[in-house]
Amino acid sequence: MRTKQRLTEDIHRDRRAVLVVNTHSRRGRLLYEGARTRLLAAGFDLIASYPVDKPKHLERTLITARESGADLVVAGGGDGTISTAARMMAHRENALGLLPLGTTNNFARTVRVPIDLDEAIRTLAEGKVVDVDLGLAGDxxxxxxxxxxxxxxxxxxxxxxxxxxxxxxxxxxxxxxxxxxxxxxxxxxxxxxxxxxxxxxxxxxxxxxxxxxxxxxxxxxxxxxxxxxxxxxxxxxxxxxxxxxxxxxxxxxxxxxxxxxxxxxxxxxxxxxxxxxxxxxxxxxxxxxxxxxxxxxxxxxxxxxxxxx
Structure with missing residues (x-):
């Protein structure tokens, strides 16, 4: 597994990413195309992008994204979407990127990712990979x-x-x-x-x-x-x-x-x-x-x- 520093360098250099947005929500539907356009404008090479309009498909789509070879899996949505993405990305070499598109955006606030979409994408382009804890409720x-x-x-x-x-x-x-x-x-x-x-x-x-x-x-x-x-x-x-x-x-x-x-x-x-x-x-x-x-x-x-x- 690459070090966090090496993974950060690879993301900055190659910009290989996959975008997954929960478009079941109104805000996700409205902002999906704008998020995709902004990521491309920031120089990201989008291997794939997925608007997910059925919640039951979200986990499967995130598994596909994490296995794509991308260094960064970008998840857009509210706290429920981000929580699901975190579960799918736990103990993986690639990193999770956050686009906070919900109402409260608790986890994004915790890790200091800006709520503004443009600033969140700037964080993806210029930030660094860090480790954070997850809780375990049972398993x-x-x-x-x-x-x-x-x-x-x-x-x-x-x-x-x-x-x-x-x-x-x-x-x-x-x-x-x-x-x-x-x-x-x-x-x-x-x-x-x-x-x-x-x-x-x-x-x-x-x-x-x-x-x-x-x-x-x-x-x-x-x-x-x-x-x-x-x-x-x-x-x-x-x-x-x-x-x-x-x-x-x-x-x-x-x-x-x-x-x-x-x-x-x-x-x-x-x-x-x-x-x-x-x-x-x-x-x-x-x-x-x-x-x-x-x-x-x-x-x-x-x-x-x-x-x-």
């Missing part, structure tokens, strides 16, 4: 987070017609309805020989530094060999709403020293009743669950001044 790799409780119930319950009509607002609308009858969980988190207990409607375990497009803390990232577990609110329903708003507004000022955060390398989550789990926004079983880290699992094209641990 399922993830880029951003695992949600236990209400957020997972919402992913299961949001009606497809409402998602088509309301887009991303379908989830908070569904969450508001579910919250009125959602019972708090007793959560036990075992990590590093210590058991922690919470009474809450929602627990998150984050790998990256952003959630819902906002910083979790100012000192988290995807290359620190840490997961961060934290409950949102207590047993009261409105505490969940209050803490969600508070986290969004002051996350950029908080640090891992805050008592609410539990930074660890691995943990075991149990609940007093089997609770639904979502992994990067996709339903993924129920508790109990082991959540761990796959350190330096993914090669990503990041800005040239990125600190690579």
């Amino acid at each position: 399922m790799p993830f880029t951003n987070h695992v949600g236990v409780g209400l957020s997972a119930a919402v992913m299961h319950a949001a009606p497809p017609p409402l998602k088509r009509l309301a887009g991303r607002w379908a989830y908070p609308l569904t969450g508001a309805l579910l919250l009125m009858r959602h019972r708090p969980m007793r959560v036990r988190v075992r990590a590093e020989g210590v058991q922690h207990e919470f009474r809450t409607h929602q627990l998150y375990v984050a790998n990256g530094g952003f959630h819902a497009g906002r910083p979790i803390t100012k000192d988290t990232d995807a290359d620190d060999r840490l997961l961060v577990a934290y409950p949102v609110g207590g047993r009261g329903r409105f505490g969940l709403v209050r803490e969600t708003l508070r986290n969004a507004s002051i996350g950029h000022r908080r640090t891992l020293d805050d008592d609410v955060f539990l930074p660890v390398g691995e943990l075991w989550v149990e609940t007093d009743r089997p609770a639904p789990v979502e992994v990067d926004g996709e339903p993924r079983g129920r508790t109990p669950m082991r959540i761990g880290l796959d350190a330096n699992a993914l090669r990503v094209m990041a800005p040239a001044d990125t600190v690579d641990r």
Whole structure:
């Protein structure tokens, strides 16, 4: 396997890339041709480019892309698309390039890839290859987070017609309805020989530094060999709403020293009743669950001044 430095040099010199864009989303459809044109204008030799309008074809297309011989596989889409691309590209010699075309773009923000399309392509052309960690929910790799409780119930319950009509607002609308009858969980988190207990409607375990497009803390990232577990609110329903708003507004000022955060390398989550789990926004079983880290699992094209641990 080539070193990261050698792979960076090869990308800069040969510009051999494959483009995969999720065109099932409206933003992906609108920006696919523009992204392709901009990559060609930046000097990239596109071995192939794939507009993927059926989500069930995304994994297969990414496998084709990674086996194409290209040094760089460029994935365009939202957090779900990028998470799928990360799983497909884990432990591969070639690098993943990001075109953030979603609403929150959490993983792109974590690895400091600009949200602006032109600047993101500049990063692909002038940046460098770095290693980042992936989380493991059981045996399922993830880029951003695992949600236990209400957020997972919402992913299961949001009606497809409402998602088509309301887009991303379908989830908070569904969450508001579910919250009125959602019972708090007793959560036990075992990590590093210590058991922690919470009474809450929602627990998150984050790998990256952003959630819902906002910083979790100012000192988290995807290359620190840490997961961060934290409950949102207590047993009261409105505490969940209050803490969600508070986290969004002051996350950029908080640090891992805050008592609410539990930074660890691995943990075991149990609940007093089997609770639904979502992994990067996709339903993924129920508790109990082991959540761990796959350190330096993914090669990503990041800005040239990125600190690579």
